[in-house]
Amino acid sequence: MNTKFEEAIYINNNIRKPYSVEEISEMRRNDLDQFLSVKGFLFCPECNLPHLAHNSCNNKTDYFSTYPKDEHDENCSCICQKADRKILVQVDQDISLSRIKNRLEDCLSLLINDKAVANNPFKVFRNEQLLKKAMPTKINYDSDYYIPRKRLTQYMDSDYADQFYIFYGKVKLKSILISDKYHPHIFRIYHFKENRLVCSLKFSDNVYNHLPDTVKAIKNCKDNNDNYVYSCNIAFYTKMTSYYKKDSRVVGNTFFEGVINNSAKIVFQDIVQVNRP
Numbered sequence: 434m435n436t437k438f439e440e441a442i443y444i445n446n447n448i449r450k451p452y453s454v455e456e457i458s459e460m461r462r463n464d465l466d467q468f469l470s471v472k473g474f475l476f477c478p479e480c481n482l483p484h485l486a487h488n489s490c491n492n493k494t495d496y497f498s499t500y501p502k503d504e505h506d507e508n509c510s511c512i513c514q515k516a517d518r519k520i521l522v523q524v525d526q527d528i529s530l531s532r533i534k535n536r537l538e539d540c541l542s543l544l545i546n547d548k549a550v551a552n553n554p555f556k557v558f559r560n561e562q563l564l565k566k567a568m569p570t571k572i573n574y575d576s577d578y579y580i581p582r583k584r585l586t587q588y589m590d591s592d593y594a595d596q597f598y599i600f601y602g603k604v605k606l607k608s609i610l611i612s613d614k615y616h617p618h619i620f621r622i623y624h625f626k627e628n629r630l631v632c633s634l635k636f637s638d639n640v641y642n643h644l645p646d647t648v649k650a651i652k653n654c655k656d657n658n659d660n661y662v663y664s665c666n667i668a669f670y671t672k673m674t675s676y677y678k679k680d681s682r683v684v685g686n687t688f689f690e691g692v693i694n695n696s697a698k699i700v701f702q703d704i705v706q707v708n709r710p
C-alpha cells in the first residue's frame with residue numbers, strides 16, 4: 434500500500450488546484466495563514482476521496498499522508514500492492530503489453546495537469562497478461578499492483594536508485610552533446626525553481642533520433658559557454674544509478690543518472706526555452 438504522496442489536489446466547492454508537496458511546504462514556512470486555510474481541503478490526487486495531511490520532516494523530504502479514518506476508492510492505486518521487481522522488469526521489457534507510453538502521458542495528466550484519465554496509469558490489474566509473463570508459474574494474484582513513482586523534486590535519496598520508477602515532474606532541462614560511443618546525448622534535469630541538478634538521462638543516437646521533433650528541436654549545449662535552458666513537464670520510466678562525487682554542487686554530493694533505451698519510455702509536454710538556470 435502506498436502511504437506517502439508527493440502531491441495533493443485542493444478541492445473546495447468548484448475550485449480545484451493541484452499542489453506539489455514542495456509548494457505546500459513552502460506555503461507552510463512562509464504564509465501560515467494561507468496554509469491553515471488550505472490544509473483541510475487537500476485530497477488524494479488519484480481518487481479525490483480521502484483527505485491528505487502535510488507532514489514536515491527534519492531529515493527526509495516532506496510528504497502527504499492519508500487521514501487515519503479516511504479511505505481511498507477501490508480504483509485508486511494507493512490501496513494496491515507494490516509491484517515487485519519481476520513485474521517492473523516486465524513493464525520495462527514489454528512496452529506494448531505494459532503500455533508504458535500511455536501510462537507516462539496519463540501520469541502527467543493526473544498529477545501535474547489535474548486532467549481526468551480513462552485508466553489509472555499506475556495500476557497493473559491482477560488479470561493483465563503482463564503479470565502472467567512476469568510470473569508464469571503463479572496462478573492466483575492476491576491483488577492489483579501499483580508501479581511506484583517519484584516526483585522530480587529537490588531531494589532524491591538512495592532509495593530511488595537501482596529500482597524502476599515512473600519519474601515525473603515540472604523541470605528545467607539542458608541538452609548536451611558529448612563524444613561518447615554509446616550515449617552521446619545527455620539531458621540534464623534541474624529543479625524547476627531552485628535550478629539544482631536533479632538527475633541526468635542518457636540516450637543513444639538511435640533512441641534520440643526517435644524522440645519527437647519538438648524534443649529534437651532543443652538546442653544542444655556543445656561547450657560550457659552554451660546555456661540553452663528549457664522548461665517542460667517530463668515523465669520517464671527507468672532505473673537510476675547513483676554515484677558519489679566529492680566536492681560536487683549537488684545535494685549530498687550524489688548524482689543520479691539513468692539511461693533511456695527506448696523513446697516510448699519518455700514523454701514531454703510544454704517545452705519552452707527560458708533563461709539560464
Ligand SMILES: [Zn+2]
Nearest residue numbers: 477480505509
Ligand atoms: Zn486515492
